[in-house]
Amino acid sequence: MTAGSPQTADSAEALLDQPIHTPTPAEISRHTATRRVKMWAPILLLLVGAVAGAQLLRPLPAPYMVVANRTHTVEGRLAVPWPDQGQGAVRIAGSGTISTFGVQKSVPIASVAKIMTAYVVLKDHPLRRGEAGSTVTVDARAVAEGRSENESRIAGLTEGSTYSQLDMLKMLMIPSGNNTARLLARWSADSRSEALFVEKMNVAARNLDMKDTTYTDPSGLDAGTVSTAADQLKLAEAVMRDDVFRSIVAMPDAGIDNLSQRLINNNTLLGAPELSIRGIKTGSSTPAGGALVWAGYKTVGKETPLILGALLEQRADSPDLNATRSLALVLANSKKVIETVRGVLTSATVVHKGDTVGYVDDGLGGRTPLVAGADLTVPATPGQVLRLTLGTSGGRGAATAIPHTAAVGAEVGVLTAGEGARSVPVVAGEELTEPSIGTRLTRIG
Template structure:
């Protein structure tokens, strides 16, 4: 080959090589400068099951559910199909009224005038009601809540519905009840009236437990439903709680919530109890529905006795079994940070975590970057670099308000992805 041709070929090879190297360098630069993937907290375990088992004496039929807010569900019994609620519907009536017209404990609130419909409804012989009301008489909102929840007054439920919406009918209020149910995730619940007398008002034990947890956050509500009886100025006789025998049951610390009974519903009950465990006194919530005795049972009076007795057995068993159990130990590996490019950094708990639960209960475990007890979830962004021992998030044991949370820290130095990892990334 002539010398001139060899020199030309050499120049072309050099130019081609330079181009390839330039393209490779450009590609490497582009890879290196690409935004890094979002880091993720990956939990080592999503649940923890408490050692042992708890035998809950569920009823023979119907449906029920029990939960400790903060710890989570203890158990569910029966097919969760919508059934009539009877007067347990009044819990939602109280919830909607208190959301629109909040009360603090012992705050009487505005005065509400009795209308002609409430007086007329008070003469009905086949439903629970307050008798002796007079048109134009005024009672405080707190006293009206007592009439609603303690003796289960249907005429007061309807009166509060009309007062809340400024309407002559209850339809607008019922729409608010259904909207509140949707907001609480009560997907199998439909309200057709504010008292529960209508058989079209249906729900499940699991759905009603969601309502129980929400409404028991209301201080005024908790105070009212814990009353075995109450005297209202202007009423001829004291209010007597249909749930009085359970409220006064020794050793069970039952503080509400609402009974219900009707021929379509049988006996229904939403209840709240407490138990002191160490330095804590957790709330225990339960619902039981569709309880029926065999044979004739006018107005489900005997079915009401049945649901209360069946609930008492469940409450007693759960309170006996409830205790504090260790879930996470300080220094325990609880997960890792994934950098999205194959790199991981271990995460460890910085403190012990104990939960209040029953043997056999499955507790939820979550990791998050939020701060504060029971928050978890998203909060501050994860750092790209940190020394071993740096706190970067929280571990939460349980579910809902009152869940236990502790800080989590990186168990080794946290570093950004290496040059090689960035260069060879595929995503």
């Protein structure tokens, strides 16, 4: 077919007559979207993968334990025969406070202050049972103060004579020698005055959380030395851990070489075998009245807990020279309290084996129940409120940190009643597992 033929011309005209297609807005939008998806999809997939990888690589939060009940109240009610005046407190070492009486306000405590004096001396110059310790030389001040007629003192000391630290502590705590207290303070602090030692007494009080206690002298004769019954039991629990202190305050009397007089303890309750009293210290003065901090024992079940009590501000009617009758009053009133507490002290079951006591929280919302691995029993009195805590256990073969995984029945920690009096293992009630992948991918924060 030659150029310019009629057929060729007709074909061209036919093409020109066809309408030109113009894309619609919807088509343009679809094409644009398609191009964007093709362009961004790989980037988004890469970002999602990076985020997911980062989430999975993030360290898991540390699991922690939550106790189901923070306290346990022993069944029954304890009616302590507190006196009509003063203040008092009773506690079981490790289990916590049984009862308090009166307003716990700071009041003079007389020779009860010597408990802290002995505590600080033994902290600075510790003794083992059977040791006599260093030598203490009597100075002229201790001799002169031994002639005072208006305070308790050790008479008959001679300047330059020497006694062991152990014997000086006996003179301090058994007959309550004020001159001995001051001499020990000067010796312990290696100072000509008692001021440095008194500051140590106050530091020790702060360390024991005795917030309402201030010491102004080592003997307690100064009315500025004040405390509360509750504070004194904090000190009593701490100092009764010392073997030497316990052995001294349990003595009803003692003889000292080169000392003509036998030391006689004012705490006559030591002579009552049915009470099992083993200390600690009496106090009496006109500002303080009669005061006593006592310690005793009673076997309940398989345990023999230490019971501690304090009674302050016991005042007999006048005349009461040097608070002698007030001292007799505080001893009599304390005996009633001791008899009552001993009479109702029992071994209380706080939880039974298999009881659910809390759970492990994995930090991402997962919870695994914990059950007691054994019965938890503690010495307690009716109505006593015991604090319950969950924690990690120590010792050979026991867990030292909360695990992320554990089989059913595996030990995870311990449940403690009171302030460390007794603990039992707690075990996983269900399988303890790490958070799932889904949880780890979706966690925030």
